[in-house]
Amino acid sequence: MPNIAWLNGKFLPLEEATVSIEDRGFQFGDGIYEVIRVYGGKLFRFDEHLSRLAQSAQAISIPLTIEAKEWKAFIREGLERSTYSACKVYIQVTRGVAPREHLFPETTRPTIVMTFREMADLPTQLNQQGVSVITLPDLRWARCSIKSLNLLPNILAKQQANEAGAFEALFIKDGMVTEGTSSNVILVKDEAFLTPALSEQLLAGVTRQAVLELARNDGKVVEERPVKEEELKQADELFLIGTTIEVLPITKLNGASVGNGTPGEVTKQMREKFQALTQV
Template sequence: MPNIAYINGEFLPLEDAKISVEDRGVQFGDGVYEVVRVYGGQPFQLEAHLTRLARSATAIEVPFPLTTSEWESLIFEGIRLSRYQESKVYLQVTRGVAPREHGFSLALVPTVLVTIREMPLPDETRETQGVAVITLPDIRWGRCSIKSLNLLPNVLAKQQAMQAGAFEAIFVREGFITEGTSSNVMMVKDGTIATPALNDHLLPGVTRQTILDLAQEAGSVVEERDILQEELRNADELFLVGTTIEVLPVIQLDGHSIGNGCAGPIAKSLLARLRAVVAQKMM
């Protein structure tokens, strides 16, 4: 079985998987999700993703439907059935199926959906040459630390970025950057790595934490703090981090070059360190 889905207790080819039209995930985006990267058949940082999934579900009062070991068995079974070595696992928990009313019963049975898709090889040109980004006002709600299915502002911002010939849009709230549409943002100035401190306006990225830990282990100075939009333009380096993009250098922001206009050495070395950790876990 190549691309596969698990829904309502069974694994199916992805194209055969169906969900009720009255699922609240479909009607309201009433649910939470995760994306986990699988390297060499091994899910990376699974525990951190499952912890965040549980936290997101609890934050929106959806009963967490499986134990950690049940999730693990499900995910490993999916990876085995898919036979992919390199894949991304999508986990989704919605509030369940009910006639369409905004209010909900706490007794609803959550819907669990898992999909496993092959991960394309890393885009080496993108990684080595870096990407362009734009900034856009952060018009999202006040609880962006929940990984909710409600992604309309992210979707529209990403589309705007693509139409502008950029890879990603970085959100700006009251003059400070928060995060990308599906990534966290880091900058380097005078050798110090800075990233926005965690609060309700951004997702506590699993990769963000991994990269901060790796940077600290390598002896870099790391700051988690408020970052003004103007600071990005004057950064020596700028990069995006996330589960599927790993560490992606940014060379242009709103049409202006960052640093010397090339992918920076710190982003490159952090990507190499991340890959080394991945390689170690696969052994």
């Protein structure tokens, strides 16, 4: 079975799934989303993703009436229909279809979409060699903890990074590191892990949570606090984390080598531990 979609309760081939041009997701980016990964047919950290979806919906006052059990049943069916054991499940909820007015429509129901696509691993070369990142000003709004569809500054920064030959851009707000365009970041200094503390200025990554848990269980020192841009330069190791990239070493920062310019040992060990966790 090819990639499939689920649209307001119905499964259909991805290319046949369409929504109205009056959908507020299309008109305003008025909605939220989640990306959940499936390893060996098993959803990774489903509850965490679902509760973040619910929090995002609540934060922008979109009523979500589907219960966790129902989501799980729909997703299970989607996985069975797709037959993919390595799958990326994308969930998007918008405020629904209504004539284009800024005010919330009174009777509109949310549009709920899911897609099920085969998940390919990142090219191994990226992990073996590590990736380059650049820093860019964080031009986003003040509520980046909401996983909103409004990704324009993220898209522009990712494109700028790509044009500069880098894999990702790290956002800097008032001299402090927030996160990547679609990732969180962790610094390693003297074997300790350091990452920007959760706030309205960054997404509470599910991978971030899992990696910090692994580090703590391993007896590592973990600091979650505001991180200055200069600290990136002083780090022994840096790595990106996120659902699709997992744990990805950074070996260049704004053109300069990180550590000795190859993926660090602590990062490599964490990558292995994380991958083992996804297979549990």
